[in-house]
Amino acid sequence: MSHVSSPRPMTARAGSALQGRIRVPGDKSVSHRALMFGALAVGRTTVRGLLESEDVLNTAGAMRAVGARIERSAEGVYAIDGAGLGSLLEPEHVIDFGNAGTGVRLTMGILGTHPIAATFVGDASLSRRPMGRVLDPLRQMGTSVIARSGDRLPLSIRGPEVALPLTYRVPMPSAQVKSAVLLAGLNAPGETTVVEPVATRDHTEKMLAGFGADISVTLDDAGARVIRLKGQPELKPQDIDVPGDPSSAAFPIVAALIVPGSDVTVENVLLNEHRTGLIATLLEMGAEIEILNERSAGGERVGDIRARSSRLKGVTVPAERAPSMIDEYPVLAVAAAFAQGDTHMPGLEELRVKESDRLAAVARGLEANGVPCREGEAELTVTGGAGRIGGGTVATHLDHRIAMSFLVLGLAGERPVTVDDGAVIATSFPTFTSLFAGLGADIADREGLTA
Numbered sequence: 001m002s003h004v005s006s007p008r009p010m011t012a013r014a015g016s017a018l019q020g021r022i023r024v025p026g027d028k029s030v031s032h033r034a035l036m037f038g039a040l041a042v043g044r045t046t047v048r049g050l051l052e053s054e055d056v057l058n059t060a061g062a063m064r065a066v067g068a069r070i071e072r073s074a075e076g077v078y079a080i081d082g083a084g085l086g087s088l089l090e091p092e093h094v095i096d097f098g099n100a101g102t103g104v105r106l107t108m109g110i111l112g113t114h115p116i117a118a119t120f121v122g123d124a125s126l127s128r129r130p131m132g133r134v135l136d137p138l139r140q141m142g143t144s145v146i147a148r149s150g151d152r153l154p155l156s157i158r159g160p161e162v163a164l165p166l167t168y169r170v171p172m173p174s175a176q177v178k179s180a181v182l183l184a185g186l187n188a189p190g191e192t193t194v195v196e197p198v199a200t201r202d203h204t205e206k207m208l209a210g211f212g213a214d215i216s217v218t219l220d221d222a223g224a225r226v227i228r229l230k231g232q233p234e235l236k237p238q239d240i241d242v243p244g245d246p247s248s249a250a251f252p253i254v255a256a257l258i259v260p261g262s263d264v265t266v267e268n269v270l271l272n273e274h275r276t277g278l279i280a281t282l283l284e285m286g287a288e289i290e291i292l293n294e295r296s297a298g299g300e301r302v303g304d305i306r307a308r309s310s311r312l313k314g315v316t317v318p319a320e321r322a323p324s325m326i327d328e329y330p331v332l333a334v335a336a337a338f339a340q341g342d343t344h345m346p347g348l349e350e351l352r353v354k355e356s357d358r359l360a361a362v363a364r365g366l367e368a369n370g371v372p373c374r375e376g377e378a379e380l381t382v383t384g385g386a387g388r389i390g391g392g393t394v395a396t397h398l399d400h401r402i403a404m405s406f407l408v409l410g411l412a413g414e415r416p417v418t419v420d421d422g423a424v425i426a427t428s429f430p431t432f433t434s435l436f437a438g439l440g441a442d443i444a445d446r447e448g449l450t451a
């Protein structure tokens, strides 16, 4: 299902303080993987708290297309009857991933070593994003690819009868590339090894181990993670409880910090160490954030995050922290607009190949709303405390995180902020506007109706 609804401009304006306790929907990375690994297991996997957003529902459609049965109960629990690793069916139609980079790249990995053909399409945003980073290692494992120049969607693949296991050093910090190679390795006889010089989110490794795969992680002499996976395991079904998405929690947390008088708690948030870079950065900026009720659930750390309005100061974010907060830079830039002094963010090359060129989209959005910033090749510097923030319209370029980040800016600006399309928020956080309304935020569509 591509994003086909018409653009829906939305406006956020400053109003009352934000107050309350909320839960954000389930983590997007874990939700995609729960559906995929459930489809590869033999037997019934159940998933509670699955993120029911466009991206994840497209992955459910893809897994159905290759033979998994996926059903949702009235209580919202998903039951997945796996088709089984090595037994996937050839899809009868093109697989449409809409806006979802994770969905399409990980599915290419899975299907790339099955002896079936598949064709992938996506929306205008996904069709601009680079797929060569996944197709290159797949070609080395024996996958045939027909793609237009530059390895962009739409494209078709056919897996070999018997795939070749691979040792692959991931050239850029990308959990999607790492995961695609490991998932391809699942159906290759022998051992597939992925060397990851810069650590990225480890949900694939952890969840595959939970499903019974033989997978190990060690560090080499240079400190790179070495992930070894034995091919052709029998994956066993699991019961999964998906914790709240820290990348979604980022929006109410930053909003609470910058809207005067606010006090917001987001309950049951995933606190995986590869996902908490934003919290570390906000604490360095002087944010009043507390982690409460910290516990372990399903092999992950989770907790409640309380954020209160704070006097923030600008910081330099270490470049090596980027993978642990890669999706949070747009909303960090919004926090930085209200901090005293400069916030410097180096190491952002990967932001240029997300749903939009996020470095450019953030810089243009800040400029349109009176926030001074400097955009470099792979860095951004935001000068906070300028005053008279807001009054602009932001081009979202089919990017949910740009839309949500600038609506948060509008909640604390002197003037309202409009985003040209709020419909894209359904990619990852379909309950965004209703949860914000419950906290007391004024976010409305163009007609002035509360969204």
Ligand SMILES: O=C(O)C1=C[C@@H](OP(=O)(O)O)[C@@H](O)[C@H](O)C1
Binding pocket: 028, 029, 030, 101, 102, 173, 174, 175, 176, 177, 179, 201, 326, 327, 350
């Ligand atoms: O593996 C994942 O679930 C994800 C990895 C990241 O992408 P990259 O691998 O392109 O950095 C992130 O931006 C995306 O939202 C989710």
Ligand SMILES: C=C(OP(=O)(O)O)C(=O)O
Binding pocket: 099, 100, 101, 102, 103, 327, 354, 355, 401, 428
């Ligand atoms: C980059 C993102 O997702 P994906 O790559 O899955 O489209 C995101 O959600 O910010």
